[in-house]
Amino acid sequence: MKLSDKIVELRKSNGMSQEELSEKLNVSRQAISRWEMGSALPDTTNILQISKLFGVTTDYLLNDDYKSDNDLPKIKEIKEDNIKQILIYLVILEIMILLMQFMTTYILQNVFFGLLSFIPFIALIGGFEYAYQKGTSEVNKTTALFRKRFYKISTWLGLYFPIRFLITILMSFYHRPYNTLVLECIVLSIYMGVSMFFTLSIEEHYLLKEKIK
Incomplete structure (x- = not known):
């Protein structure tokens, strides 16, 4: 320019x-x-x-x-370092929420607390998206890549216990006895499939946006 x-x-x-x-x-x-x-x-x-x-x-x-000033080498380098730190903090928060979900599911085994444990994760995703939309006046490749990575990581960290919770509820209508190992295998299989689907969808979404640009 x-x-x-x-x-x-x-x-x-x-x-x-x-x-x-x-x-x-x-x-x-x-x-x-x-x-x-x-x-x-x-x-x-x-x-x-x-x-x-x-x-x-x-x-x-x-x-x-x-x-823009964001293209200056030093400023760009500092911004990228800050984005990496933010991503690390967000992932640590998601891991802490994941541990809380593990405790409510396997230790407390309480449906009410299990539902409550999903709220912090939803709030984290919503808060991130709100801050991103409000604070990003200029969307560039670095911020777009950061957002893509965040959602891909969140997919793998956030889907297991909600899927397990839903399948457990569905299995409660199955009156015949079933093995716990079978349940875990079903949950894991569905979790892997759904996570892969969302990961590929996110990747495809960003590739499509780059082609449009």
């Missing part, structure tokens, strides 16, 4: 007219017009003023390869 396009984008995104921008930079409106058309370039002082006014770096303004 050229400097002229960046100035136009920054001005419009901040709701400024050419006149208002010219007043803030102490230049003529014609100068702003020439900068935005690319027929003239702002000098060093003007570049610094634009940088401070819109809260962007001079590197972003002067480098045509950068579409």
Whole structure:
């Protein structure tokens, strides 16, 4: 993106007219017009003023390869590290919820507490999606990949006990005696199949979005 396009984008995104921008930079409106058309370039002082006014770096303004400050190597590296840490924290939370589900299912063996143990996981997924939609003003490959990984991991960590719970309820209508090992094998088989289906669906969804772009 050229400097002229960046100035136009920054001005419009901040709701400024050419006149208002010219007043803030102490230049003529014609100068702003020439900068935005690319027929003239702002000098060093003007570049610094634009940088401070819109809260962007001079590197972003002067480098045509950068579409936003997020593309700056150092900032991009820091953002990716932060995303990795967030993913680790979320997975740890999901593992803790998984352990809680294990306790309610195998130790307490209480249907009510079993249902309650699913609520934190649902809340975690809902909270993540809400924060992602609200906080991601610019969706890029890094954030999209992070979201895809999160949902793929959540699929494998979150589906076992809900599936086991549903199958146990269904089996309660089966009045003939059955082996516990058989039940576990059925649960595991269905869990593997459903998890694979959702994993492939997530992958296909993101591949389709990339093709559309």
